[in-house]
Amino acid sequence: MDAKPCTTSLTVKTSHVLPPDTNTHGTLFGGKLMAHIDDVAAIAAVRHARKPVVTASTDSVDFLAPVREGDSVCVEAFVTWTHTTSMEVFVKAVTENLLTGERKVCTTAFLTFVAVDDDGRPTTVPPVYPVTDQEKKLHEAAPARAEQRKARRKHSYELAETFGTDFPWDREF
Template identity: 45%
Template structure:
């Protein structure tokens, strides 16, 4: 039996929007939380396009906020699957800000998000992803390195949860 292989480009999604005053914080830059929420939303579209199954967010790697986004900008989110496991997919999201007056573009933020495909509420097998461009191949290598390091982070998170659970039980 051969495993289905799908190019990264099949899952590519792009979303652009204008920045409005109600999107800004007290520093007159776009709320970081809005960027993260929009990253999660667009990554979910890429995960679903790749797997053609309902998907849930399993984790969001740290988000690197590289350049501020202001009201003079419009913002574009671009996402695509760069690495797959049995039921998981790592989606890379880049956020590009473009000044509407000058046309200058800059990378505003990046992140890797992990999604799991579901069938009947349980993890489901996903097709393998194939990186074709140099950008995709580079990001796939970075995602693989991060995935290997993530196992340690997950164990640390479980330890923290265990400590916090003890605190919760003792406060009841």
């Protein structure tokens, strides 16, 4: 498989924040923004792999500034690093006050996607290479983030084993 530049996967989506999208504070529901993030990141991953993908993990989603009713939110994503069947996608969301033009980065996140074949099994993806200084910075730090994800996933499995599927009131104390 031929390597592709990060920009091949660049995906951008801008949405107007309307009243049904907001909470009692007049700001965008965090879950709504997370849905935008997953949607745009998945499109970026499919553009890179040209195969179906599934979300494997979402690293911390950091909400840096509120997105207010009437603002727009622009979500940008691209593949920063690949492994054999997985892709790391960087996402940045920018909120804009449409009346004043003031813009702020409101969220950043990293998501991992796995490409799957027709049977839903992981399948190989092409390598990615950075071109810009920002892409190079993200690409170089990606192996360390992958190790952190691996450790976090191991811990999640341990928690799942510890707590199981029963509700606390179903257990004998």
